[in-house]
Amino acid sequence: MTPRATVAASVAAVAAMLGLVAASVPLYDMVCRATGLGGATRTATAAPGAEEAGAAAAVVTIRFDASVAKDLPWRFEPGQRQMRVHLGEQALAFFRATNTSSEPVVGTATFNVTPDRAGRYFNKIACFCFTEQRLEPGQSVDMPVTFFVDPAMADDAFAAQATTITLSYTFFRQAPS
Template identity: 45%
Template sequence: MAEAVKQQQSKRLGNGAIMALCFVFAGGMVGMAYAAVPLYRIFCQVTGYNGTTQRTEQYSETILERTMPVSFDANTSTGLNWEFKPAKPIAPKIGETVQVNFTATNRSSTAATGTAVFNVTPMEAGAYFNKVQCFCFTETTLQPGETLEMPVVFFIDPEITKAEETKNIKTITLSYTFYPTQPSKPVAAVQEKGKAAKGQL
């Protein structure tokens, strides 16, 4: 009888350990999910992987007569009740600096913050798609019903016509996806909160 009781207790302990491990694993997966976007962003920016565009503060000095049609795509992730509209397709000259505007409207009854990630297809074109101004990877907060126009200024590097893997590309698509994020607290507010906490000690 005592042996049977011990076996039942051991079985319960084993089940409890398994459940604890499952909770730890689930928590770890959630943490990795939140870290995935910024880590993936850094990786893509450094390597140009997966159609990641290039950031530059200089404009192209060469403008070709050849044009490159560019279309735009706008998406929102689950949990962000926004209407996100892409810019209209254009066909700029290769090397010409142009501006297009995306728009986002908060359809919810509360303020919401989102961060946009992007990619270019074909992926090979990402290294030649130079953005001078962009709303990507910055927090955007919209009040209920607020609509915001978000510009993107870019040019296509003329070198795209010389590289073997890109010289036959006929059109490019720039795609954005907004994900819900928690707004960062201003540094001053964090410092004041820290001082208040110390005062209570």
């Protein structure tokens, strides 16, 4: 192989690797949302309603978990520890964050749903996740999450075994933008 061909092959290989790196995050997200891998959830604009899920729609318990990264001086907790919802029923839950420091602090929350097999059926209509939240010293804020569990979960023999779903949020400190 000539030096020119070696350089061309190397440049092509590097370009291909950069392309794969750039595409990996969106592709991974797409796969997770399609399969529920990693507890990925879906977003929706409205819940189908328990009526559409059938009169005998299954009931699941939704547990709420909240935590903060070590470098974030906030107290963060769910307004309720759990609630029972029918598949297809729109539900509303609140989380409260309080800045315990003497300076303004910005945080961003990430979420996870477990068990993973239920993630593809957990639909968030409105959520505070991935949105910067700036809290002044001593300030508390209640943040709503509107969601529903897709009635199709009852038709998935593997996912239907999950009678309890945990929605977990973790807040991380962010540099002010």
